[in-house]
Amino acid sequence: MFTGIIEAIGEVVVCEPRGGDVRLRVKSSDLDFSEVQLGDSIATNGVCLTVVDLPGDGYVADVSAESLAMTTISDWSAGTLVNLERALTPKTRLGGHMVSGHVDDVGEVVSRHPDARSEQFRIRAPKALAKYIAHKGSITVDGTSLTVNKVEGAEFELNIVPHTLEKTVIGSYQPGTRVNLEVDVIARYLERLLLGDKAAEV
Secondary structure (H helix, E strand, O other), X not given: OEOOOOOEEEEEEEXXXXXXXXXXXXXXXXXXXXXXXXXXXXXXXXXXXXXXXXXXXEEEEEEOHHHHHHOHHHHOOOOOEEEEEEOOOOOOOOOOOOEOXXXXXXXXXXXXXXXXXXXXXXXXXXXXXXHHOOOOOXXXXXXXXXXXXXXXXXXXXXXXOHHHHHHOHHHHOXXXXXXXXXXXXXXXXXXXXXXXXXXXXX
């Protein structure tokens, strides 16, 4: 589990196809890897990846075909910048919301414009996710825990403050940028619970 509070920006240095899936190497001079161990999880633009090697300045992870199909990883190449967050511990402050690192689907930035010192972004989600996105609710965009300011159909708006623009990859977003989306897991569980006994039939 993660909080959606980004710890550092990393850079993809290797994105190597391997028999239908991919091996990634990510480096970051701003993230402390001293306590990271093999098998640990690191959210990489919101995708929970398992560390399989630690070269010192970063980590190596394997990406399954399922993850390639459901996330933006298929767009990545050497030089791609990514948000990084290590898995939470019992001592971690939960400053964002509960994030699983299991991306639901890919959205697209529709527009961006200044709003005082912040930037307002409009993002289009796949129609199947629209019912899980609520005004003033939480959503994870490329691993960043954010508050939805407005919802219109499958599109939603975010106001991003200068600190978040500087410390995450959101500052680089432009119309057309594809982003990983994870909806609030509570909404998914609530939907399933409301089905009651019918859940076993669906």
